[in-house]
Amino acid sequence: MFSSGQLYFAVFFVIVFIFTMIYVYRKDLKQLQQQYKGTYWILFGFLLFIGLLFIIKVYLKE
Template sequence: MFTTGQLIFALFFLVAFVAIIFISYKRDKKLHLRHYKGSGRVLIGFILFLVILLLLKSWVKH
């Protein structure tokens, strides 16, 4: 399937990718908190909207 070299490369790539993403998020955390202050409520509203649509779909179907 995969050679040993490919598996080692994939492992190093995964570790490096996760580390870079973590460092980038840590660096931008203050900026995200300032600019995306109400995004949690928007996400909850969107999920609630989808649940209502699914409930209406199942209610109309029967």
């Protein structure tokens, strides 16, 4: 299906890609924490909204 060269390239690419993503994330971590401060409130509001929709669905079904 795949030649050995293609498999070596795929494994090498995945390993290098993962290490590069970890390096870039750690490099930008301090800046990301400042820019995205308060995003947990948005997640909480979204989950609360989904929960309310579920409660309304269960209530109206009965």
